[in-house]
Amino acid sequence: MLGISVYFAEIATAVATRISELLCAPVMVSNQKGVIVASSEPSQVGCLLDQEKIETSFANFLRVPLCHESETGEILVGESYSCEVISSRLTYALVELIISQTVTQILFPSQHEMKNRLISDLLHGQITDEVAVLERAKQLGMDLSQPRALILIDAAEYILENNADLDQHQREVIEQRRTKVVIGSIVSFFHLPSDTICADLGQGNIGVLKASNTKNLDPWATCDKVQEGSSSWANLTALKRAADALLARLRNDTGTSINIGIGRYHPGLQGLSRSYEDAHIALSLGTRLQGANRVHCLGEMGIAAFVGVADEATKIDLAKYLLSPLNQEAELLTTLNTFFTENCCPSSTAKRLSIHRNTLSYRLDKIASLTGLEPRKFDDAVQMRLSLLLRSLQSS
Structure with missing residues (x-):
């Protein structure tokens, strides 16, 4: 909604919070379009900062640029609530130091977290620089050059099993361990060299960027003729067979109910977000209408797909x-x-x-x-x- 990546949003929020606490002053962070994306006053988020406001209402605010890869913005720091006078030069240096520390902590916590954030950005369409994304993926050992479709796994019953007697930290440790069990099962099933194409999406959901070309789906392909039509439906039958077999494996390994939604392949990095939308809609509709322990895809949703899908282009693709x-x-x-x-x-x-x-x-x-x-x-x-x-x- 704010037109920024998850990274930029996290940096902006953390910087605004830390500066405000340290200087006891109002702080806002705007993106390159002048929209406030983080603020010590949450009600300001989403408001537009036009030039007139900057020159009048915020004339006394210190302005510090904020940059991350191709995204730019600005930090505006107001006068201290305590009326304590701090030189603008010292404030500027302090803000830059906080930015540097925040970026380091957020962007370089661990390769595992970086991978999850990158995949989350891809699935939510928060890509501003495809070259930078491809380079980051390469550094993480991910090959995004080949066609990929999303397999969305709902393992909430297993990962988020009620542990009311435990404190939050203990629950988080258990959830992380169970998430690793599910991802480990996926890696073993597909004979993957690592878990780089798998991501913890939160709320017990796991995303898998499955290579969807004929070569990678060959174990689940048949000699049936592939249906013609929209290329986004190519190899969907084989992908569903793979998901059906994966479902059986995950149910056996976890001993709980599992639901899977699969998305079509759409070209380009931006296509991954469309594949995620397909899988998310299919999983949501399918779980409610068809029950648990099933693989759901739009092509097999029946009338519900036409009723439950809002996007007209998707409906036309389905009709074709x-x-x-x-x-x-x-x-x-x-x-x-x-x-x-x-x-x-x-x-x-x-x-x-x-x-x-x-x-x-x-x-x-x-x-x-x-x-x-x-x-x-x-x-x-x-x-x-x-x-x-x-x-x-x-x-x-």
Whole structure:
């Protein structure tokens, strides 16, 4: 919402807090657009600092630049609440020292935490400099050059198991240990050299940036023909098979309920955030509608995917995917459209198409065989009808 990365937000918040406590003065941090992203007065966060305000209301504030990689901002420090006079030169030096210490503590705590933050930034679309992100990933041993899709694992029942008798520190230690167990199981299952593509996303959720090209999904591929259509759906069937096998492994290793949502592959680093959105929506809807201990993906959510997904582009992609087996079957598409136009009435459909009812039955059987959706069943018919409408809306 504030248009900054997690790193910049953490630095800004920590700096504002420490400076305010040390100098007993009001402190604000703005981004390069003049929006306050951190402040000793929380109500100011999100407000815009225009030039007029800076020259009037904050004329006496000391201004210190704040930079992190490609992101820039400014720290504004007001006069002390205690009216203690401190030279601006000393204050400036003190602020710079706090910035340096804060950046060191936040950006270089451990490779494990840096990896989690980087993956979190990628999944939430908080990328301002792709070159810098790729370089940081390389330093952490992550190869982001190959296609990757997100597998989102909800292991909250295991990781966050109620330990009411323990204090917060003890609970955190147990949660960290159990998170390592889950990630260790994932690493072992996929035969990974390390856990660099796995991240603790908090609240018992684990994210896996699974390589989604044909080579890396070969153990779960079959000789079935890959459906044509949107490239974002390529290899999704193999990815789901992999997730199904992973689910069985995790349930066995943890002895608790596990839920998994999988996202489609989307090109580029920014595509990882779209894959996360897919997986998050599928996991949320699927858990509520289909129950626990399952793998959920938008392509198998049925009507719920069209109702629960707000993004129109995703709905259109889903419509194309569901009907993609009919892309080269113009006669079947015409038959399906006519069938719905005639309110799913076989006799009037056959009459409208000037064909025998047996011929119509054969065509509808073939449609069901190709798409996996039966147009004579209500739920499947609704999906197919919505898919036809969305496709026609886009083409028009």
